[in-house]
Amino acid sequence: MNWNFVTDHYLVRLPISETDSGALFNLLRQQAVCDHIPRTALAIESQATDELRRIALRFETREAAFWLIENEGTGELLARIGIQNINWMMLNAQLQWELSPACDLQVLQEVVPAILEFVFAELRLHRVEMRLRAGNTEHAEYLTALGFEAEGTLPAQFEFNSEDIALDIYSLISDKKF
Amino acid sequence: MKFTPELEFTGGRVKPLHYDDIDALFELYQHPEIPGQRPLTDKEHLNRMVDYSVQMAATQRGMMWAIEVDGQIQGMVSGFDWQPSHLRIMMRVDALPALTDEHRASALQVCLEFLQNKYHVRNFGYQWIEGQKESIKYCISTLGFECAAILRGAWRTGDTEFADVHQYHFISDKAKPVPKRLGDGDSPGQNLNSNGGNA
Numbered sequence: 007m008n009w010n011f012v013t014d015h016y017l018v019r020l021p022i023s024e025t026d027s028g029a030l031f032n033l034l035r036q037q038a039v040c041d042h043i044p045r046t047a048l049a050i051e052s053q054a055t056d057e058l059r060r061i062a063l064r065f066e067t068r069e070a071a072f073w074l075i076e077n078e079g080t081g082e083l084l085a086r087i088g089i090q091n092i093n094w095m096m097l098n099a100q101l102q103w104e105l106s107p108a109c110d111l112q113v114l115q116e117v118v119p120a121i122l123e124f125v126f127a128e129l130r131l132h133r134v135e136m137r138l139r140a141g142n143t144e145h146a147e148y149l150t151a152l153g154f155e156a157e158g159t160l161p162a163q164f165e166f167n168s169e170d171i172a173l174d175i176y177s178l179i180s181d182k183k184f
Numbered sequence: 185m186k187f188t189p190e191l192e193f194t195g196g197r198v199k200p201l202h203y204d205d206i207d208a209l210f211e212l213y214q215h216p217e218i219p220g221q222r223p224l225t226d227k228e229h230l231n232r233m234v235d236y237s238v239q240m241a242a243t244q245r246g247m248m249w250a251i252e253v254d255g256q257i258q259g260m261v262s263g264f265d266w267q268p269s270h271l272r273i274m275m276r277v278d279a280l281p282a283l284t285d286e287h288r289a290s291a292l293q294v295c296l297e298f299l300q301n302k303y304h305v306r307n308f309g310y311q312w313i314e315g316q317k318e319s320i321k322y323c324i325s326t327l328g329f330e331c332a333a334i335l336r337g338a339w340r341t342g343d344t345e346f347a348d349v350h351q352y353h354f355i356s357d358k359a360k361p362v363p364k365r366l367g368d369g370d371s372p373g374q375n376l377n378s379n380g381g382n383a
């Protein structure tokens with residue numbers, strides 16, 4: 007199974023622990039990139055190295071898979087997009103993304119369908135959902151444009167900066183029949 | 185050591201799972217109320233479940249009670265996916281058809297109260313799976329649960345069949361615990377026998 011693929015303009019590939027920590031750190035050090043999750047931005051580069059090791063372990067146990075999205079021409083890292091909490095019994099998973107300012111809807115509309123095609127056709131999952139900090143309209147609009155449907159809001163899922171965080175849920179259901 | 189208390193409610197009680205109850209629990213698992221769940225065939229699995237129920241409670245991963253009405257086990261209340269640092273847990277009741285909705289609600293209620301008072305859990309989830317008894321939704325709404333989201337096709341009922349999950353939440357209005365200096369007044373493992381069982 008090939009986990010790396012190319013779209014018209016972008017390279018969608020699994021990260022390499024030894025070489026990607028600098029670029030990943032530059033992406034995840036930006037608080038605005040993590041606000042929709044929400045999560046605190048990275049502060050030092052070794053956190054990105056640790057994150058890459060964790061991703062590798064989670065990938066080996068088939069619990070998660072994260073891809074780096076690069077501009078094929080320039081090599082610029084535009085986003086990290088992944089699925090996690092893969093439930094192989096229920097055939098569902100949670101999508102998560104961190105998008106650089108250069109990653110807009112046009113990029114997502116080229117890259118996300120390719121990832122979802124892989125998730126539905128190759129991994130044979132049935133449902134992919136994303137949980138967003140409630141009220142994040144920018145990411146909600148991205149999801150809606152990509153065909154996701156809003157399903158509701160889960161209250162008080164955790165605390166972040168002394169606030170109870172509610173999460174909006176959006177999902178996409180596979181139309182594939184196996 | 186004891187981590188799961190016996191709790192009385194009008195008409196019955198909930199109590200920790202015990203090896204003596206294996207036959208009654210096996211009967212309960214012959215009538216799964218969750219769509220797609222098959223009747224249990226190997227009684228030995230229930231011995232392991234009793235072991236797990238103690239281990240889960242001791243490590244704050246979950247808690248399981250048998251529901252006893254008129255001296256007969258008619259169901260179970262389970263708390264699972266317990267996130268102690270997020271003060272959150274998912275609840276579930278599995279019951280024989282004989283268990284009334286009133287007893288179902290009362291049994292769940294005393295467990296919610298215990299988890300609020302003893303462990304400061306604030307956020308209780310409950311997943312109603314499409315195909316379960318409709319009256320369960322009303323039953324849990326009387327305890328303060330509100331439907332927060334309908335998760336499409338989130339429950340697999342067969343090889344290629346899926347059911348919607350109606351996810352309910354009840355948020356306790358009790359105050360959050362105030363962090364103390366670490367080590368002051370803690371009771372590792374929450375053993376009810378060693379600290380007076382302040383259930």
